[in-house]
Amino acid sequence: MAIELPENVVVSKLDELASWCRKNSLWPMPFATACCGIELMATGASRHDLARFGAEVFRFSPRQCDLMIVAGRVVMKMLPVLQRIWQQMHEPKWCISMGACASTGGVFDTYCVVQGIDRFIPVDMYVPGCPPRPEQLIQAIIDLQDKIQREGTLTGAEFELSQRQQPKRALLELPILGQTPQYR
Amino acid sequence: MPIREAVSEVLRARIEGLEFSEFRGRTRVVVPAGRLLDALRLLRDECGFDFLADITCVDYLNYRGARDRFGLVYQLASLASNERLVLRVPLNEPDLVVPSATGLWEAANWLEREVWDMFGIRFEGHPDPRRILLPEEFTAHPLRKDYPLQGRGERHNFPVLRRRDA
Ligand code: SF4
Numbered sequence: 184m185a186i187e188l189p190e191n192v193v194v195s196k197l198d199e200l201a202s203w204c205r206k207n208s209l210w211p212m213p214f215a216t217a218c219c220g221i222e223l224m225a226t227g228a229s230r231h232d233l234a235r236f237g238a239e240v241f242r243f244s245p246r247q248c249d250l251m252i253v254a255g256r257v258v259m260k261m262l263p264v265l266q267r268i269w270q271q272m273h274e275p276k277w278c279i280s281m282g283a284c285a286s287t288g289g290v291f292d293t294y295c296v297v298q299g300i301d302r303f304i305p306v307d308m309y310v311p312g313c314p315p316r317p318e319q320l321i322q323a324i325i326d327l328q329d330k331i332q333r334e335g336t337l338t339g340a341e342f343e344l345s346q347r348q349q350p351k352r353a354l355l356e357l358p359i360l361g362q363t364p365q366y367r
Numbered sequence: 368m369p370i371r372e373a374v375s376e377v378l379r380a381r382i383e384g385l386e387f388s389e390f391r392g393r394t395r396v397v398v399p400a401g402r403l404l405d406a407l408r409l410l411r412d413e414c415g416f417d418f419l420a421d422i423t424c425v426d427y428l429n430y431r432g433a434r435d436r437f438g439l440v441y442q443l444a445s446l447a448s449n450e451r452l453v454l455r456v457p458l459n460e461p462d463l464v465v466p467s468a469t470g471l472w473e474a475a476n477w478l479e480r481e482v483w484d485m486f487g488i489r490f491e492g493h494p495d496p497r498r499i500l501l502p503e504e505f506t507a508h509p510l511r512k513d514y515p516l517q518g519r520g521e522r523h524n525f526p527v528l529r530r531r532d533a
Contacts, residue, residue, distance in 0.1 A: 258522075262525055266525070303527050303528060343530070
């Protein structure tokens with residue numbers, strides 16, 4: 184049975200409506216630990232104008248944020264802090280790993296630098312580069328908005344999907360050429 | 368009087384077992400660990416080296432021609448004459464202990480903590496002998512040459528957070 188709708192009424196799904204609201208007002212948490220943080224600041228500044236994408240309000244309290252941007256290398260002393268801040272953020276929340284260091288450890292393959300934050304917290308977007316240009320970060324935010332719109336639900340059920348729960352890589356150290364791996 | 372003569376005159380008269388050398392105009396004095404504090408005090412009070420610029424250490428494991436495992440290095444400077452002097456203490460396992468210089472310079476406090484953290488050299492009489500850079504629960508001294516560059520897995524010894532836990 185067809186229902187006549189007035190001209191100014193649009194029918195949608197509640198999930199899509201919620202995602203649409205969320206994606207257009209992301210509140211980034213700047214977890215800037217190294218040089219990538221400078222590009223993050225440039226992204227938030229007037230020249231690149233992150234306000235066009237509704238994500239310009241950087242908050243330094245995790246309670247007010249829903250997008251963590253990890254910009255820079257994370258060392259083993261910092262990782263518990265990172266995890267704690269991640270846990271303090273409210274659902275629904277997303278994470279962008281900005282730069283080679285945050286994503287893989289970059290050139291810092293040393294005893295104290297975590298080789299990719301995705302080993303310990305969930306990551307939605309990876310931005311390559313050392314450092315990535317602000318345009319790249321903006322592109323990541325746009326892509327994240329697409330992702331939220333595509334798979335977001337009102338209840339956050341997309342976070343329960345089992346493939347998201349898998350750690351992305353083996354947590355073991357890869358042996359270095361000519362060196363036997365050592366574990367404690 | 369050039370710095371080297373002045374220093375060697377004062378030091379030689381009181382302390383035996385010193386070696387003097389010169390490299391690119393910088394005087395180096397090698398002191399046995401037992402006489403370290405005496406030498407530092409003489410240099411500060413009688414030779415005018417009133418500023419402790421740095422304390423660091425070198426691990427000579429597998430170094431060609433090296434006699435000792437560690438070389439503890441004190442960089443002293445004189446604010447009046449703008450001269451510098453390097454004091455070196457050879458150390459070998461198992462007695463990696465030297466007296467703390469915190470009684471002479473407050474600045475030695477954090478510098479000695481860093482040397483302890485990175486090389487595992489103990490400073491006897493230090494008021495606060497904790498690690499300074501690495502977490503408290505770290506067990507190794509990573510700037511030693513026999514410590515693997517990529518560590519022993521400490522960097523991945525953390526719980527993994529999933530979406531559901533958070
Ligand atoms: S990826 Fe490059 S710019 Fe970014 S934190 Fe690492 S070294 Fe710095």
